[in-house]
Amino acid sequence: MIEIDKISKLYDGVAAVDEVSMTVDTATITVIVGTSGSGKTTLLRMINRLVEPTSGEVRINGKSTHSVSKTDLRRRIGYAIQGHGLFPHYTVARNIAIVPTLLGWSSEKIDDRVDELLSLFALEPDQYRDRFPAELSGGQLQRVGVARALASRPDLLLMDEPFGALDPIIRAQAQIDLRRIQQTLGSTIMLVTHDMEEAMQLGDRVAVMDQGRLVQYGTPAEIIQNPATEFVANMVGGVDRSLRLLSLFPVSEFVEDGSAEGESVEANTSLRDALSICLWTGRDALPVVQDGSLLGRVTLDAIRKRAAIS
Amino acid sequence: MKKNAIKWSTIVRVLLVVLLISLVVMPTWFSWAFQPFAPEKGPIIYERASLLSLSLSHLGLVALASIVATLVAVSLAILVTRPLGTAFLPLSRTITNMGQTFPPVAVLALAVPALGFGTGPTLVALFLYGLLPIFENAITGFSTLPPATMEAARGLGLSRWQRLIRVEIPLALPVILTGVRLSVVIALGTATIGSTVAAKTLGEVIIAGLLTNNTAYVLQGGLIVGLFAVLIYDALVQLEGLLLARYSISND
Ligand SMILES: Nc1ncnc2c1ncn2[C@@H]1O[C@H](COP(=O)(O)OP(=O)(O)O)[C@@H](O)[C@H]1O
Ligand SMILES: [Mg+2]
Numbered sequence: 001m002i003e004i005d006k007i008s009k010l011y012d013g014v015a016a017v018d019e020v021s022m023t024v025d026t027a028t029i030t031v032i033v034g035t036s037g038s039g040k041t042t043l044l045r046m047i048n049r050l051v052e053p054t055s056g057e058v059r060i061n062g063k064s065t066h067s068v069s070k071t072d073l074r075r076r077i078g079y080a081i082q083g084h085g086l087f088p089h090y091t092v093a094r095n096i097a098i099v100p101t102l103l104g105w106s107s108e109k110i111d112d113r114v115d116e117l118l119s120l121f122a123l124e125p126d127q128y129r130d131r132f133p134a135e136l137s138g139g140q141l142q143r144v145g146v147a148r149a150l151a152s153r154p155d156l157l158l159m160d161e162p163f164g165a166l167d168p169i170i171r172a173q174a175q176i177d178l179r180r181i182q183q184t185l186g187s188t189i190m191l192v193t194h195d196m197e198e199a200m201q202l203g204d205r206v207a208v209m210d211q212g213r214l215v216q217y218g219t220p221a222e223i224i225q226n227p228a229t230e231f232v233a234n235m236v237g238g239v240d241r242s243l244r245l246l247s248l249f250p251v252s253e254f255v256e257d258g259s260a261e262g263e264s265v266e267a268n269t270s271l272r273d274a275l276s277i278c279l280w281t282g283r284d285a286l287p288v289v290q291d292g293s294l295l296g297r298v299t300l301d302a303i304r305k306r307a308a309i310s
Numbered sequence: 311m312k313k314n315a316i317k318w319s320t321i322v323r324v325l326l327v328v329l330l331i332s333l334v335v336m337p338t339w340f341s342w343a344f345q346p347f348a349p350e351k352g353p354i355i356y357e358r359a360s361l362l363s364l365s366l367s368h369l370g371l372v373a374l375a376s377i378v379a380t381l382v383a384v385s386l387a388i389l390v391t392r393p394l395g396t397a398f399l400p401l402s403r404t405i406t407n408m409g410q411t412f413p414p415v416a417v418l419a420l421a422v423p424a425l426g427f428g429t430g431p432t433l434v435a436l437f438l439y440g441l442l443p444i445f446e447n448a449i450t451g452f453s454t455l456p457p458a459t460m461e462a463a464r465g466l467g468l469s470r471w472q473r474l475i476r477v478e479i480p481l482a483l484p485v486i487l488t489g490v491r492l493s494v495v496i497a498l499g500t501a502t503i504g505s506t507v508a509a510k511t512l513g514e515v516i517i518a519g520l521l522t523n524n525t526a527y528v529l530q531g532g533l534i535v536g537l538f539a540v541l542i543y544d545a546l547v548q549l550e551g552l553l554l555a556r557y558s559i560s561n562d
Pocket of ligand 2: 040041042
C-alpha cells in the first residue's frame with residue numbers, strides 16, 4: 001500500500017503540488033490525470049524522491065520513503081518514462097539488467113529474469129537480447145523500458161506518460177499489454193497521463209489533478225457519473241460521457257437468461273461495442289458466448305439503463 | 311562498390327604505413343628520391359641522429375602531453391558540467407583559451423627560463439595547446455547527453471558516480487575523442503618547434519635542413535611528421551567510428 005500524506009512542492013513560493021493525499025492499494029493501477037502543468041510529474045517524482053517534497057510524506061507499506069537512502073529507494077521502485085530513456089550503449093539485456101546488477105544479483109539469476117521479461121513482453125529472447133536500442137522500433141523500445149522498470153520486482157512501478165511517444169495503434173496495444181502484465185505479476189502501478197481516455201481504460205482508480213490539487217479520486221465509473229468539479233466534468237467530456245461509461249463494463253456483467261437472434265458477441269465485449277452492434281444491426285438483444293458456449297443475452301434496455309447518468 | 315571502397319582505403323593505409331616505417335628505419339633506401347633536393351656533394355640523408363630515435367622521442371612527447379592534456383581537460387569538463395561547477399565554466403574557458411592564444415614559440419620562450427632547455431618547455435607548450443580542443447569537445451559531450459537517458463539513470467537508482475562512469479563518460483566518449491584527435495594532430499606539428507629549444511624531435515631534421523639549405527632534410531622531416539599525422543588521425547577516426555557503431559548511437 002502506498003500512502004501519500006499531505007504532500008506539497010513549492011517552486012518560488014508557488015505550489016506545483018498542493019497538499020495532495022491519497023492511498024493506493026497494492027496490485028492495482030492508479031492513473032494520475034490532468035492537463036499539462038497540473039503537477040502530475042512533480043507528484044510522481046516526489047514518490048521516488050527525484051523531487052524532494054517541500055512538506056508531507058510518502059509511505060510505502062508503512063515505511064517512510066525518507067527512512068532509506070535515495071538510491072536504495074529508487075532501486076525498489078520501478079521507473080518508466082516517455083521516450084523510454086534506455087542506455088544507448090547497452091544491449092537490451094544489459095538495459096533490463098541495470099537494477100538487478102546494482103542490487104548484486106548473480107549473473108544466472110539476472111539472465112533468467114531478462115529472458116522471462118522479454119518473453120512476457122513478446123520479444124523473443126534469442127532474437128532481442130543482444131540488440132542495441134538503435135536496432136528496435138518505437139513500440140519495442142517502450143516495452144524494453146517497462147521491462148527494465150520491472151526487472152527487480154519492485155514494490156511499485158511509476159510511469160510518466162509511458163505511451164506518449166507511440167502512435168495510436170501501438171499505443172492501444174501497449175495499454176492492453178500493460179493491463180495483462182500487471183495482472184500476471186500483480187504489480188502496483190502509478191501512471192501519469194494527460195489523456196482521460198487512457199486513464200479511464202487503464203485505471204482501477206483515477207486521480208484527477210488541477211493546478212496542483214487533487215480534485216477527485218475514484219473509480220472511472222464514479223468519476224464519469226459524479227464529476228466533482230466543472231473541470232472534471234469537462235475532462236470526462238460532455239456528450240461522450242455515457243459512451244465512456246459504457247466502455248468500462250463488459251457485457252458479461254449484464255447477461256440475462258433468454259435467447260436472441262443473430263451473430264453473438266464475446267463475454268468480454270464492452271457495453272459500448274455491444275450498443276454499437278445493436279444499433280448497426282437493428283437488434284434489441286445480442287447472444288453472449290464465452291469459450292464457445294452460450295451464456296445468455298444482453299439487451300439494449302440493460303445497456304440503456306447502465307448508460308443513464310443520474 | 312562499398313566493399314571495393316573499403317578495400318582500397320585499406321591498401322592505401324598499409325602502403326602508407328610501410329612507407330613510413332621504411333623511411334624511419336631504413337632512410338638510405340630513399341637516397342635516390344631525396345638526391346635531387348640535396349646540395350651538390352652534400353649529405354642526402356640526415357645522420358646526426360637516427361630518424362628512428364627522433365621519431366620515437368617525437369611521438370613520446372606528443373603522447374605524454376596529449377595524455378596529460380586529456381586527463382586535465384576531461385576532469386575540468388566533468389567538474390564544470392556538475393551543478394555545483396557551472397559557476398566555474400567561464401573561468402575555465404578563459405584559462406584554456408589562453409593556452410591557445412599564446413603562439414607556441416612564445417610559450418617556449420617563456421618556459422625556457424623556468425624549465426631550462428630540452429623536453430620540459432616543449433611538453434608544457436604541447437600540453438597547453440592540447441587542452442582547448444579536448445576541453446571544448448568534452449563540455450559539448452557532457453552537456454548534450456540524451457535527457458531521457460539521464461533521467462532514467464537517476465530514476466533507476468544509479469549514484470552520481472555510477473552515472474558518470476557508466477553513462478556520461480561512455481556516451482560523451484566519441485565527442486571527446488574528436489577533441490583528442492584534433493589536439494594530437496596539432497601537437498604532432500607543434501612538437502617540431504620544440505627542437506629550437508633542444509628537445510629531441512623530428513623538427514631537428516627540418517631545422518638542420520633550413521640552416522644548411524638542404525631541402526632533402528626538410529623533406530625527410532616534413533614527410534615523416536606528415537605521415538605520422540595522417541595515419542594517427544586516421545586511426546583515431548576509425549576508433550571513433552568503432553565506438554559509435556558499438557554503441558549504436560544513431561542520432562536520427
Ligand atoms: N524544477 C522546476 N522548477 C520550477 N518550476 C517547476 C519545476 N518543475 C515543475 N515546475 C512547475 O510546476 C508545475 C507542474 O509541473 P509538472 O509537474 O511538470 O506538470 P505536469 O506533469 O502535470 O505537466 C508547472 O507549472 C511547472 O512549470
Ligand atoms: Mg508531466
